Amino acid sequence: MKELKIKKIFVKFINNEANIVELEILEKWLTNSNNLKVFNKFILVEYLTKCSVQDYNLEEVKFEIYRKIKANRRQKRIRMLKQISFAASIVLVSVFSYIVFNQNQNQKFTNTPVKETNVIKPGTDKAILTLGNGNQVSLTKDETYKNNYLKSNGKKITYDSKDEKTIQNDVIEFNSLTIPRGGEYAIVFSDGSKVWLNSETKLKYPTKFISGKERNVELLYGEAYFEISPSSKHNGSKFNVITKGQKVSVFGTEFNIKAYNDEAVIATTLVGGKIQIEKGNIRKILVPNQQARINRDLNTISIVSIDVSNEIAWVKGLFSFEEARLDEMMKTLSRWYNMDVIFENSSRKKIEFTGILERTKTIQEIINIIKKTSQKNEIIFKIEDKIIKIK
Structure with a gap:
């Protein structure tokens, strides 16, 4: 099974766009319990990409995601969709826990998302x-x-x-x-x-x-x-x-x-x-x-x-990182966003990230996702013209 195909189905599933054939593929893939960890990572990243990363209303988020799951159940293969929803619900518990953790952590740090000023647009x-x-x-x-x-x-x-x-x-x-x-x-x-x-x-x-x-x-x-x-x-x-x-x-x-x-x-x-x-x-x-x-x-x-x-994710309009170091990620991003990156704190280079990001996002949106999904919440990104400084 091509991993990129599964990852794209993740995105379509969270957006309630997956068709019956795609859901069958996802159902079969999820029969392997080891795949739930991967599902967790990419559902989390895609969720954060689509939603505001400044303030969360957990109940509204739960309602919206389960509404999509319920909508999927109206399609022809009800039994299959129930199994997928069950697998997704296991994952979403982790997603919600992660969000709550980040909410609490963000109160301890001055690590607020990058504001949409001096926007660096994608290539x-x-x-x-x-x-x-x-x-x-x-x-x-x-x-x-x-x-x-x-x-x-x-x-x-x-x-x-x-x-x-x-x-x-x-x-x-x-x-x-x-x-x-x-x-x-x-x-x-x-x-x-x-x-x-x-x-x-x-x-x-x-x-x-x-x-x-x-x-x-x-x-x-x-x-x-x-x-x-x-x-x-x-x-x-x-x-x-x-x-x-x-x-x-x-x-x-x-x-x-x-x-x-x-x-x-x-x-x-x-x-x-x-x-x-x-x-x-x-x-x-x-x-x-x-x-x-x-x-x-x-x-x-x-x-x-x-x-x-x-x-090959870049050909499909995506960045796909698997436990990638931040310095390696920023080198890739700097080429696409035509910007320079300076690490003022060299220890930040070793921070790892796993997730799929869309190449159509602004660099500010990309950075906010990296910050929210990284356990190093004290990391600071500062944008000056076409230069990003990482502290």
């Missing part, structure tokens, strides 16, 4: 397209652009899907797409392959591929999620992603590469299919739910099994 669709002749085009949300071999609708670039067999003798032109901090964008290559680019990322690629020849693109830095058109559709030609320190060979699959300049490790996560990771003379094969980690300074490739949903 949006934007990029800089560099054409083969060196000219640059600014791509922004809701604004279109078109030339003789590509078009953009303000969210993604789509290249002309001219038959590869007819372009054997054409001169290959390269474009690059640069995503600034606070941006994201997508590309559909001429072979139908798709790539999503996260904030602070640059990708170089040909405007078209030639039938039978390897399809090569270069991730200069940043993070990208790939859905590659199978080699079987392109005369067996492999698709290669080159980054500093590694080469990823693909035959048709979905994977994520994270290779930021300010991070020592290049992480490649396989969602589906099969890929080969190559560094120097070392080659490793990945299967789904595995991640290859390469330290830029070492000629080694380590393979670990992971929850891929946390790695």
